[in-house]
Amino acid sequence: MTSSGLGWNIVADVRQLLLFPFMVNALRAGTIVAISAGALGWFMVLRRQAFAGHTLAIVSFPGAAGAILVGISATIGYFTAAIAAALVIAAVPRSLGGRAGSSESAIIGTVQAFALACGALFVSLYGGFLNGLTGLLFGSFLGISASQVLVLLAVAAAAIAVLALIARPLFFATVDPDVAAARGVPVRLLSTVFLVLLGCAAAEVSQITGALLVFALLVMPAATAQQITVRPMASFGLTIGLGLLIVWLGLAVAYFSVYPVGFFITTFGFAGYVLAAASRTAISRSRRRQALAVPA
Template identity: 60%
Template sequence: MLLADDTSPVFSWNPVADFQDMWSYAYMVNAFRAGLIVAVVCAVVGWFMVLRRQAFAGHSLSVAAFPGASLAVLVGFSTTLGYFGFCIAAALVIAALRREGQEGGAEESAATGTVQAFALACGYLFISLYKGLLEGPTALLFGDFLGITTGQVEILAVVGAAVLAVLAVIGRPLLFASLDPQVAAGRGVPVRLLGTVFLVLLAAATAEASQITGTLLVFALLVIPPATAQQLTARPGPSLLLSALLGLGACWAGLIAAYYQPYPLGFFVTGFAFAGLVLAHLFRYLRDSLERRRMPLTLTGGAA
C-alpha cells in the first residue's frame, strides 16, 4: 500500500513508534474502530448462526450485500445504505419463503438458494452497467479500509449496538429454539418469529462485515471465530467471549498486516482467522488423545 507521499510504510520493530505512525492517519483510526465493532457483532451473531447450522443462509445474505453495494456504486449513493438495504431485504424474503418447521435447517432450503442465485445475477448486472474504474467493485468483493469514514463508523456503532441489544433480549429463548426447536415450540416459544428476527440480525451483521472484508470473505469474521470458539469450549458464555476475542484479534492483526503489505485486507483477516481454527482443531485433537490415553489407566486403577 502506498501512502500520500508515495512511500511504503516500513515495520521498525518498535511497537510504540509503529502504532503512533499508523494511527496518525485518520483512515487507520477509523479502520480499527470499525474493525472492533464489526468483529464483536459478527462473533456474537455468528456464534448463534453456527449453532443453528444456518451457514448457508449467512452466505446467501453475504451474496446479497454484493448487488446492494454494486447498485450503490452504480447510481452514486452511499454503499452503506446499499449493504444494509439488500441484506435485510434478502433476509425477509428468505424468512417469508421458508416453510414451517425449517428452523435449524435453512441451509438446505431451496428458498435460500433461490435468493442467493437472484442476488448474484443482480450483482453481475450492476457491475456490467458500471463504467467507472474496476477498483470500486474489486473493493466491494475483497474488502478495503482506505475509504472508511467517521460517519460510517458511527453508523456501524449504532447498528451494532442495536443488534447486540436485540440479541440480548431474545438470547435465552433463541438458544433454546436453536438446540431443540420442537421442544421449544411445545413450550410456547415463538420459534418461527425468533428465526425471522435472527435472520434480520444476521443480515445486519453481514452488511457490517462486508464493509471490512468484502462480500466474498464475510465468513472470515462471521463463521471462523465462532466455529473456532465452539471447538474449544461448549459452554455458551465462555464460547461467546472467546469468539469475540478471536474475531477481534484476526481483524486487528489483518489491519496491521495490510498497512505494511500491498495485499488485500480480506486475505489477511481470513488467513489469521483460519490459522486460529487450525490451531483449535490441533489443540482439541491433542486434548482428546491425552484423555483417551488416561482412560485405560483410570480403569486399571479402579479395578485394582
C-alpha cells in the same frame, strides 16, 4: 526509526498505525464489526445457518453495486439488500421440525446465484470501477469515512441490543425447538428476527472484508471458540475476543503490506481455527489413550 515501514519497536509501530485518520477509522469500524459479527456469528454457527449467512453477505454485494449505480451511498445498499434478503429467507417455509430443510437450502442457493449475477450486471452497467469491484468482493479499509463508522456503530448497537433481549429464548429455540415451542417461545418469530440481525451483521462485515470473505468474521471466531469450550458464556466471550484479535492483527498487517486486508483477516481466522481444531483432536486422542492405559 524511520516513519515508514514495519520495525521491531511495537509501540512505534502502533503509533505509526494511528497516524492517519483513515487507519483510525478502519480500526474503529473493524472493532465495531468484529463485536457484532462475533455475537451474531456465535448463534449462526450454533443454528447451522452459515449458508443463509453467506447468502445475506453475497446479496449485499449487488445491493452496494446497485446503490453506487443509482448514485446513493453504498452503505445504504449493503443494509437494504441484506435485510430484504433476510426477510425473504425467513418467509421460506421451514420443514416442520424447525431445522433447515433441503428445500430451504435449494431456494437460498438459487437466490444467492441470482444476486451475484445481478451484482456483476450492476458493475458492468456502471462501467470502469474495477478497483471498486475488488473492494466490494474482497474488502477494503481505505475508504471508510467517519460518518460510515457512525452508521456501523448505530446498526451494531441496535442489533446487539435486540440480540441481548432475545438471547436466551433464541438459544432455547436453537437447541431444543420442540420443547421451546411447547413452552410458548415464539420460535418462528425469533428465527425471522435473528435472520434480520444476521443480515445487518453480514452487511457490516461485507464493508470491511468484502462480500465474499464475511465468514472470516462471521464463522471463524465462533467456530474456533466452540471448538475450544462448550460453556456457552465462555465460548461467546471467546468468540468476540478472537474476532477483535484477528481484525486488529489483519488491519495492522495490511497497513504495512500491499495485499488486501481481507486476505490477512481471513488467514488469521483460519490459522486460529486450525490450531483450535488440531489441539482439540490431540487432547481427545491423548485422553482416550490414557483411558485405555488405565482401565477404570
